[in-house]
Amino acid sequence: MTTSGRLAMLALADARFPGGGHVHSGGLEEATHRGVVTRPEELREFLFGRLHGTGELAAVFAAAATHSAAGGAGRQYWLRFDAELDARTPSPAQRDASRAQGRGTARAGRVAWPSSALDELLAATARPHHATVLGVLLGGSGNGTPRDAAAVAAYLALSGSASAAVRLLGLDPFAANAAVTELGPELDRVAERAADTVGDDPADLPAPSAPALDLLAEAHQRHHREEVRLFAS
Template sequence: MSVLAMLLADSRFPGGGHVHSGGLEEAAARGLLRAEADLPPFLTARLRTAGLLAAVFAAASAHAAGSPRGDGVWDVLDAELDARTPSAAARYASRVQGKAFARAVGVMVVPSVDGDCGSTLRAVLAATPRPHHAIVLGVAAGSVAGAARVAAYLAVSGPASAAVRLLGLDPLWVNGVVAGMVDEVEAVAGEAVRWAGCAPAELPAPSSPGLDLLAEEHERHHREEVRLFVS
């Protein structure tokens, strides 16, 4: 993985990921996650559904960014990802993070925002002023494989970090859980790479009804009381 991809995957990157729990906050509030033993199954399920979806579209966006005809596909990719995200709350959270991520990338003085990549990011924002996070990530990552790996990794690292803050779990143990998922993260990223060159309409749509329901309930509760995370 390139240094740029590692930077984008870093929890300290100011892309807004720290305010998203990936459904873990609502799951914890409902008592579905209470102890250490509850975390690995949640992370695995999220990686294989929402994580795969994000990795696929990040990889497809990276592929489009490197294609001579990529400029005309951004609104199509955005619409296809919308169609594969049934929860309005999840769509909103993805777009909030996508906008924050685009702003962070746009002001960084790194190779990803110079030359063609900078113009690609501007084309994305022109086509979709509030793009989905996976699409911006794909443009910024610089390679198809890097985009897929970062998206898959973020699908588990974000909720894992939230578990430390919400449940008071041992951060060393939690990071050990994430480290133990390396092979699964690589497998999801590898599957996403295989789909990268397909037409947007042909991309897979791994579903996660449970996460969709958690997203909707979290958004409703967020209006009623103070929550630590946006999603």
């Protein structure tokens, strides 16, 4: 990987990148509200579920988007791609959160790594899913491989919730980050599996899911309308 590619990958995985990820807990706020997650051990279990549900789905589509952007996919392809990711995200609240982060990341990425692939994606949908944007930013600019994009997407599924845990539960930041690093081997396996599917048609891409996270997302959205919450999701 070139130096510019490595920097792009690190920047996209950084919580300070202005993609809006800092306002999303990935369902953790609702889980803490219900008493499901109260300790570092429970946080690790929650993150394991996120990695193999939402995280793996994001990794699959980020990897595929990287491959397709590098190959010059056009508007019609991205319309189909977007519809397939929608179909694998049954929770409206999860879709809203993904598209909100996608739009924020696309706005920042358009300045940092402009490309015709990103223009094609945004011509197809003004609010693309976050995973799609991650892949297009790395693939369209030539700054990353499908596996790189998968790793970034999977990592972000963990890091956002771990960071939220410090604010929501007052956990020791070291314990919260240890819960993420312990899942390193699992993250590698998720990224490798995602990279193995990049040649598939969007309709044939895997559809990993986590119904409990979908239910938490829907409950959080309802409660967010009724009372002030720290996080948007």
